[in-house]
Amino acid sequence: GQQLNQSPQSMFIQEGEDVSMNCTSSSIFNTWLWYKQDPGEGPVLLIALYKAGELTSNGRLTAQFGITRKDSFLNISASIPSDVGIYFCAGTAQGGSEKLVFGKGTKLTVNP
Amino acid sequence: DTGVSQNPRHKITKRGQNVTFRCDPISEHNRLYWYRQTLGQGPEFLTYFQNEAQLEKSRLLSDRFSAERPKGSFSTLEIQRTEQGDSAMYLCASSLRRGRILSGNTIYFGEGSWLTVV
Numbered sequence: 291g292q293q294l295n296q297s298p299q300s301m302f303i304q305e306g307e308d309v310s311m312n313c314t315s316s317s318i319f320n321t322w323l324w325y326k327q328d329p330g331e332g333p334v335l336l337i338a339l340y341k342a343g344e345l346t347s348n349g350r351l352t353a354q355f356g357i358t359r360k361d362s363f364l365n366i367s368a369s370i371p372s373d374v375g376i377y378f379c380a381g382t383a384q385g386g387s388e389k390l391v392f393g394k395g396t397k398l399t400v401n402p
Numbered sequence: 403d404t405g406v407s408q409n410p411r412h413k414i415t416k417r418g419q420n421v422t423f424r425c426d427p428i429s430e431h432n433r434l435y436w437y438r439q440t441l442g443q444g445p446e447f448l449t450y451f452q453n454e455a456q457l458e459k460s461r462l463l464s465d466r467f468s469a470e471r472p473k474g475s476f477s478t479l480e481i482q483r484t485e486q487g488d489s490a491m492y493l494c495a496s497s498l499r500r501g502r503i504l505s506g507n508t509i510y511f512g513e514g515s516w517l518t519v520v
Contacts, residue, residue, distance in 0.1 A: 323508070332511040333445065380445075390437075394442075395444055
């Protein structure tokens, strides 16, 4: 089945730094979604992308749907301590099921 | 609060017992999904419904697992004869699927139901 490769696995940064994480797929995706998950909670939707090349912002977060439709990135600018958590990319593959496939997550730690 | 409600939030059960989780999706959403997540992993798809029809089931959904959505609103996920390997967080999600539109299928998750099998 489809798999998403998400990197990096973990990041340790200082408050105020910018962060970038990305996700790649071996197949074309129709949708890319980015979620944040806190311990013991469900994933919370951050940004949804629906068209190749689309660049969308949500406050300090910016995400892009890659032109090849096989990748996406998420940037966080001027990180703050509450950005700590696990960030997941997810998407629906072209031509197949409309279920969401998830990456393995990027664990972000922000040192104040 | 995304509007997707799950209960119970936590369940501890003895191996061999049956458990049932309930999910109430966002009210106008016609699609409902079940996922399972173990520590250190991303959520894994189990099954989904469009209205009351179960459209797809993962191979992860063994015959001990059954999901229903009888009236196209809330859904239940039952696990029979639980095993220790069933310990995980079970996530429900919902979305609104409009006609033939393939894009715009934004999926919102509930807070999850933790299952511990002892």
